[in-house]
Amino acid sequence: MSKANDQDSIDRxxxxxxxIHKCLKCxxxxxxxxxxxxxxxxxxxxxxxxxxxVEDREDFCLKCHICTTACKSRAITID
Ligand code: SF4
Ligand code: SF4
Known part of the structure; x- marks a missing residue:
């Protein structure tokens, strides 16, 4: 199964x-x-x-993963 389309819709x-493809239905x-x-x-x-x-706010992230859990569409991943 190709993941190409999924990859294309990811803002990194x-x-x-x-x-962001998942955001469209949110x-x-x-x-x-x-x-x-x-x-x-x-x-x-x-x-x-x-x-x-938001620009310049990424460094404020604590990597608590509340957001990845909260997004029921599982649109967010954090390295
Ligand atoms: S909650 Fe998830 S799907 Fe909805 S806008 Fe945020 S990241 Fe996108
Ligand atoms: S909720 Fe998500 S983006 Fe916000 S600080 Fe926690 S891990 Fe970072």
Whole structure:
């Protein structure tokens, strides 16, 4: 089974990786609420939702993995 399409839809930051294809179907935006460090911002919530790692905030991540658990679509991975 090819994973090529999955790979193509992943936005890669330094150590956060977000499958933005999964964000398109998201209605709850769990990531924004879950991260107490303000790492995520979801844009285009009413049309084509997409989760971003906020510029210059990635270093504030504690790697607590609350976000990876909170995102029920399993769109987030952290190295
Ligand atoms: S990362 Fe998860 S919770 Fe955040 S917008 Fe994407 S699918 Fe939704
Ligand atoms: S691991 Fe913790 S601090 Fe890092 S982005 Fe996720 S919720 Fe935020």
């Amino acid at each position: 930051y330094r150590f956060h990786h977000i499958d 209605k709850n935006f769990w990531c924004e609420d879950a991260c107490f460090r303000g790492i995520y911002k979801v844009i285009n919530k009413d049309t084509t939702p997409k989760c971003l790692v």
